[in-house]
Amino acid sequence: MSQSSTVPIRSLDTQPKKPPAKWRKHIWGYLFLLPAVAIFFTFLWMPIGKGIIFSFYHIDFVKGDTFVGWDNYEKVFKDPEVMVSVKNTLYYMLLGVLIGFWVPILFAIAISEMRRFQGFARIAAYLPYVVPFVVLYGLWRWLYDPVGPINAVITKLGIDPVLFLTDKAWSMISIVIMETWQSFGSALLIYLAAVLSIPRDWYEAAEIDGAGIWQRIRHITLPAIKNQIVLLFLLQLIATSQGFQTQYALLDGGPNNATLTYALLVVRYAFTRQDYGSASALGVLMFLVLGLLAVVQYRMSNKKEA
Known part of the structure; x- marks a missing residue:
């Protein structure tokens, strides 16, 4: 007598479902x-x-x-104005660090130490950043005028008037001062947020130990915002290396190419000389340098997050 063997049949509903593909999930x-x-x-x-x-x-x-192959690159390397523009751009970047880089840090620390009117100080520091560029250039042309308010104060002190916009020694410095006044408010907010995020217990402990305000700034505030300082320093280098708008609108690279920056020379090649190939070669060289700075900035950002 044979026994019938039954084979269990697994229903389709009990089949294990495959997990959805990652691209379908997102x-x-x-x-x-x-x-x-x-x-x-x-x-x-x-x-x-x-x-x-x-x-x-x-x-x-x-x-x-x-x-034409590498002819455009050979042409721009032989152009003496290229080296002039590179030197001016490096000088502009250096002035931006020496004159403008520390201003938002100092203001952020000063505002964080204020016990009253801190909100008003924040608004007052940020207001220049919202001034339209057309108004900005007109305002500072008037301030820098040989008979303007700044020279009026200088002459009352017995000093000869300064030709801020027509003297080669002062033209780039004048641009950096103007841009520092106009743009330091945005960086100030970043530094101020970093300073205010420092635990107040650290300052209280330092005060109990007898630390003065300069000791607190040196040993607590500056080390705590070191990462923000490094990152904004690299971002400022990238931004100032592309300096163009103010130099073009205010002085058009003058006097005698004293404010001719690299980016402004690229514009001259393209739209004044209509040599778009050479202008593209200059742009590629700038792209490589800025790409290198961007890699450094990216690695610093990752290091900060870690």
């Missing part, structure tokens, strides 16, 4: 990112790629483009 996030990625690619990376390609061509909108 598909809505990718869809929301797609417009931003498309805009970023179209208006940033595509022009960068075309700029690299154009740097090897002689651009002619009538006769057509001609491949």
Whole structure:
């Protein structure tokens, strides 16, 4: 007598389900990112790629483009104005560090030590940042005028008037002073947030031990905001290396190319001389240098997060 053997049949409902693919799990996030990625690619990376390609061509909108290889790079390296612009840009970056970099740090520390009117001080320090550039340039042209308010005070002190905008020794310094007054408010808010996040117990303990205000700043405040100082220092170097707007609008690179920066020379090559190939070569060289600074800044940012 044979016994019938029954084989259990597993229903489809009891089959273990595969976990959804990672891209399906995040598909809505990718869809929301797609417009931003498309805009970023179209208006940033595509022009960068075309700029690299154009740097090897002689651009002619009538006769057509001609491949010239490394000729554009050789041309810009032989141009004496390129070295002048590089020196001016480095000088501009140095002045930005010596004159403007420490201003927001000092103001942030001073405002954090205030017991009254701290909110008013924050607003007053940030207000210059919202001044339109057209108003800004007109205001400082009037202040820097040979018969303007600053020279009026200087002459009352028995000192000869200073030609802020027409003297080669003062033109770049005048630009840095103006830009420091206009833009230090944004960096001040970052430093102020970092200073106010320091535990007050540290200051109270230091005061109990007899530490004065300068000792508290040196041993507590500055070490606590060291990461912000380094990061904003690198960001300022990147920003000042691209200095163009003020030099162009206020003095157009003058007097006698004293404020001719590298970025302004790129604009001159492209739109004054209409040499777009050489302008692209200059832009590629700037892109490489700024890319190097961006890598340093990125690594510093990762180090801070770690």
